[in-house]
Amino acid sequence: MIVVKFGGTSVGTPEGMNQIREIITKDGQKKLVVLSALGGVTNSLVEIGERLRRNDIEAAQRVVDQLANKYAQFIDDLYQSDNYKKQAEKAVTKSQDFLKRCLTEKFTNLMDKELLAQGELMSTQLFHLHLEEHQLNSALINALDFVRTDIFGEPDEAFINKELSDILVKQPADTNLIITQGYICRNIEGNIDNLQRGGSDYTASLIGAALHADEIQIWTDIDGMHNNDPRVVENTFSIPELSFDEAAELAYFGAKILHPSCIRPAQRKNIPVRLKNTMKPEAAGTLIDSKNIIGEGIKAIAAKDGIVAIKVKSLRMLMAYGFLRRVFEIFEKYKTPIDVITTSEVAISVTIDNVYYLDSILSELRPFGEVEVDREQSIICIVGNMVAERTGMVSKIFNALQEVPVRMISYGGSRHNISVVVDSKYKKEALKNLNAGVF
Numbered sequence: 001m002i003v004v005k006f007g008g009t010s011v012g013t014p015e016g017m018n019q020i021r022e023i024i025t026k027d028g029q030k031k032l033v034v035l036s037a038l039g040g041v042t043n044s045l046v047e048i049g050e051r052l053r054r055n056d057i058e059a060a061q062r063v064v065d066q067l068a069n070k071y072a073q074f075i076d077d078l079y080q081s082d083n084y085k086k087q088a089e090k091a092v093t094k095s096q097d098f099l100k101r102c103l104t105e106k107f108t109n110l111m112d113k114e115l116l117a118q119g120e121l122m123s124t125q126l127f128h129l130h131l132e133e134h135q136l137n138s139a140l141i142n143a144l145d146f147v148r149t150d151i152f153g154e155p156d157e158a159f160i161n162k163e164l165s166d167i168l169v170k171q172p173a174d175t176n177l178i179i180t181q182g183y184i185c186r187n188i189e190g191n192i193d194n195l196q197r198g199g200s201d202y203t204a205s206l207i208g209a210a211l212h213a214d215e216i217q218i219w220t221d222i223d224g225m226h227n228n229d230p231r232v233v234e235n236t237f238s239i240p241e242l243s244f245d246e247a248a249e250l251a252y253f254g255a256k257i258l259h260p261s262c263i264r265p266a267q268r269k270n271i272p273v274r275l276k277n278t279m280k281p282e283a284a285g286t287l288i289d290s291k292n293i294i295g296e297g298i299k300a301i302a303a304k305d306g307i308v309a310i311k312v313k314s315l316r317m318l319m320a321y322g323f324l325r326r327v328f329e330i331f332e333k334y335k336t337p338i339d340v341i342t343t344s345e346v347a348i349s350v351t352i353d354n355v356y357y358l359d360s361i362l363s364e365l366r367p368f369g370e371v372e373v374d375r376e377q378s379i380i381c382i383v384g385n386m387v388a389e390r391t392g393m394v395s396k397i398f399n400a401l402q403e404v405p406v407r408m409i410s411y412g413g414s415r416h417n418i419s420v421v422v423d424s425k426y427k428k429e430a431l432k433n434l435n436a437g438v439f
Contacts, residue, residue: 003213005034005182005204009221010278011123012039014078017130023219023281024177025136032211034182034204035127037119038074041067042183042197045116048099052107064099068092071122078126084133091125114192117144120181120200128179138177141167147185147203149193155185155202157265161210168211180207201259205273209265216266216273220257223277224286225250227300232428233435239286239299246299246383247273247288249417253339253381254304263288298384298393298438303427306353307339307377309407310362313347314369323368324348330364339379340410340419349408351379351421377407378427382418382434394418400437404430 004024010016024031036042044063051060075088095118102111120143128140146163150156171178182200187193195202201218208216222230224238225247242250244267251258257275266273272289312327327348331338334357338350352358365371382397394411397418408421422430 001030001032001211001213002215002217003032003034003204003208003211004217004219005200006036006219006278007200007221008036008039008042010219011035011037011127014074016278017078017127019278019281020127020219021131021134021136023278028176030176032178032180032207032213033127034180034200034207035120035123036182036200037123038070038126041070041119041122042116045119048102049107049112049115052102053112057103061103064096064103067099068096071096074126078130079133081133084129088126088129091129092122095122110191113194116194117181117184117192120184124179124181131177131179136177137172137175138179139171139175140179141171143181143184143203144186144192147195147206149185149187149195151188153187155195155206156188157206157209160206164207164210195261198259199261201262202265205262205265208271209269212269213271216271217276218258218262218273219276219278221277221279222257223280223283224275225255225257225288225300227439228435229254229301229303229431232303232431236435238283240284242286242288242299243385243416244288244290245414245416246385247286249381249383249414250300250302252304253379253383253417253419254302255300298382298397300383301431301434301438302381302383303431304339304353304379304381305424305427307351307379307421307424308353308355308358309349309351309374309377309421310365311347311349311372311374312365312368312370313372315346327365327368330361333364334361336361340408340421341413342408342410351377351408374407374423376424377421378424378430380420380422380427380430380434382420382438383416385416396438397434400433401430404433 006020024033044067048060048063071092075085079085079088102115124140128138131138146160146167148156148159182203183194185193185195204216226236226238228236230236244263248263252260270290272287274285274287276285277283336352336354336357338352340351342349362371404422404426406420406422410419
């Protein structure tokens, strides 16, 4: 079986759904199809929730009405027969009734999570009806029945494996297409929750691992992982092959095509992940697997924005042990991951991208010494195979960055990654200069 995931841009128009149908039926292989919400719908649902938390009912009502109009037009354009249009309208009405209830009742966190789930629940129902109208044998299964997180908020893979297996064994043997939702799940308490933005990739990888799939395919609107950010740099190109480690570094440090957590389940089960373009299905895309570790040199560059750099300077660090542990325990206390670390004898610098607890973290760091904070920073990640061990590689990188002020450098922590931190106003210049200097 192949697990295929289609994102919101792929599934966001009736033409896109038609294209997806052609892609998944072309070779006759059995597939489990994971869908995101229609393009833009999750943003609208987030906005409704934000309006309701501010008790701005009138503004929330306007977004609810806009969504209703969007679905009505989508249904009218997608289906040919009145029968299927009516079935689709009935499904959407059920979701709209829930949204209207959110407008009239006290809005809670539980309602917010259920609100955010509506996008995937709708897109999968609409697509399943679309397949039925084209007389394709398919089944729709609900991710809320088999995707659950544990007490730490991480996917409960043992539960997923068992429940998904039990569901699939009940499907008719001749069902070649099985549809389910990405992103949404239940938590340990049984309440509706989600795997966070971009979580549909994660769902696909978890399902692929549970089924020991032959391949996991992630279909988006770009033909594979590119060597640089195509929104910033001209004439980028897709990378034919990447190792799991290289892809994980790129995904974590800003390559938007892939959710960072997506790699882990596939890597553990050694299942290839293929990145493809829904709009150009003939394009080769990018293949990620354990075999693609040949060749040295830089393969790609990615950038992650919204970074805060924190430096703690203290003479107490000099010749001291336990100092770093106490600093890191503060970040652990506030469940705030650190991206990049650099140290000297009397100072430590770290970067974070989650600033929810920033004030509390800074308050607890100040007794250690002088604390400096730089906001609006970007991490630029240069990825390849054994980049840090190749002669001349470092000089090539820093020659390209000689006109760009560099805040931090992380070198040698990974065989696949050299990272630099720059003020975000220099990010585009840095990406362009690196592109010219290393490729």
